[in-house]
């Protein structure tokens with residue numbers, strides 16, 4: 001592997017994981033290369049996406065938000081309408097099919113907000129696979145509804161108490177499990193992170209978001225949108241949204257990352273703003289770290305953005321300037337959450353609410369007769385309890 | 396010739412004993428005493444762990460050690476100071492660092508290596524830096540000009556083709572991971588351990604030292620019949636975990652454990 005080979009995005013990416021995982025990663029890579037070309041696999045994947053997930057997801061014109069914000073026309077790519085309520089299911093089905101093809105009967109996953117854990121538990125139930133989900137103990141509390149659903153679906157939740165007990169620790173623990181059980185188990189990585197080939201596989205399984213949005217928008221408007229916006233945690237819904245538009249130079253692309261409570265280390269998850277190049281969870285990427293290369297715990301109001309690293313392709317897109325990444329604070333995200341809910345009758349995930357905040361500014365800057373698509377990465381049912389608690393604190 | 400190479404060629408033992416512990420647990424000054432004790436009681440090579448916030452290749456015992464260590468203010472100055480003090484106690488025993496790549500990268504590879512060498516370090520083990528990366532090649536080159544070694548891990552899952560490719564950028568010894576998973580004490584090892592080590596010896600012209608999961612004198616004795624070295628980490632770290640708040644007790648317990656293991660290895 002070298003920097004110009006697959007697995008790298010500019011200087012980022014690669015495979016920096018313990019040696020014990022190398023064979024499994026190589027097997028995954030070659031299996032995926034084969035399946036990607038297989039018509040049968042493509043058909044099978046499309047079958048489940050259409051008949052189980054409910055794809056293609058609609059592109060909704062948000063009339064009231066457009067009026068309220070007074071700028072560009074707002075369109076919503078409705079990943080919240082997918083089965084299980086977020087984009088995560090696209091990737092979970094894709095990877096479960098790969099696992100099945102490789103003859104692995106056990107799947108494991110890490111989860112922050114619980115959406116990826118829920119998606120994995122769901123496909124585990126559907127395909128009859130033993131499923132284990134690692135979740136930070138703090139997130140098991142914050143996202144209790146999802147934790148309960150995961151168990152109801154027959155998967156086992158293993159709460160992780162190390163460190164900050166959130167997504168970073170859950171990811172480390174899932175990697176350790178994989179190292180122990182690598183011959184029987186597939187690790188369904190939930191975001192566009194991790195050692196090669198995960199960032200590429202996850203992006204390809206999420207690419208439906210952007211390519212559907214692009215062709216649907218073009219069909220209806222006979223042109224391309226002026227801008228697109230998505231939120232960035234590890235970066236899977238956003239890379240899925242962005243990828244089909246990267247070559248359309250006239251389309252401005254924005255990522256919204258979690259600015260949390262402030263600019264001090266430990267107060268945010270704004271990797272692309274404050275991160276420095278480093279190595280975490282098997283990939284070379286931008287990471288929030290201290291002056292000695294120790295990883296600094298991340299913070300966000302939304303458990304799904306609470307990660308100190310980011311997918312390597314985003315690090316590259318940020319470096320080249322093709323995508324502009326902006327920070328959104330916890331408070332701003334909470335305001336957008338309430339606004340979208342009341343104005344459009346859609347309760348977005350707290351993660352997605354970050355994208356709405358950036359979109360509002362972009363829409364105003366673009367002005368009328370322009371068009372902007374927001375990736376509505378998931379619905380906010382899982383966040384209702386947490387939002388009520390936060391509103392209680394606000395009073 | 397590197398210090399590790401001449402040690403293995405000296406023939407002063409049949410199988411080397413290579414203990415590991417994490418620097419800074421429970422504090423840096425106690426680490427100096429622990430290091431001296433381990434050296435005095437029979438370490439042939441000593442592996443010093445530089446703690447990292449996210450040790451994905453480590454099991455619970457070493458994870459907890461890193462977390463305890465990081466409760467102290469981490470700095471490379473402290474790491475090098477402690478290393479130097481341990482080195483000065485017994486300069487003839489080779490010291491190697493075991494750490495993850497991010498802190499090294501962040502410090503700057505050449506700066507890190509210069510200071511490590513000054514402190515008495517003669518080799519590196521980096522569990523999350525596979526040999527087939529550009530960074531590993533750079534590191535190997537930089538180590539070589541300093542007469543230091545890059546010790547790679549080989550696992551029961553490593554395929555023959557990969558093992559052959561790895562010989563080009565390996566030196567010192569090979570760290571053979573005895574079982575699947577992460578570090579931690581185990582009761583059983585993979586069934587073909589002996590055959591794998593024999594194959595490695597024939598393929599890679601370097602000493603093959605076995606680690607991950609070894610804890611008892613019996614296990615050490617048995618594996619030393621065919622491995623060139625025995626690496627023990629979690630079991631030593633457990634001694635520190637159980638007694639660390641009492642320095643005198645820890646030192647006594649370490650001396651006892653280390654000498655028992657050394658005696659079990661021919």
Ligand SMILES: Cc1ncc(COP(=O)(O)O)c(C=O)c1O
Nearest residue numbers: 115233234235236237304377378
């Ligand atoms: C609805 C939703 N959006 C976004 C994210 C952030 O992840 P990613 O950046 O991988 O899309 C999550 C993660 O759990 C999520 O549940």
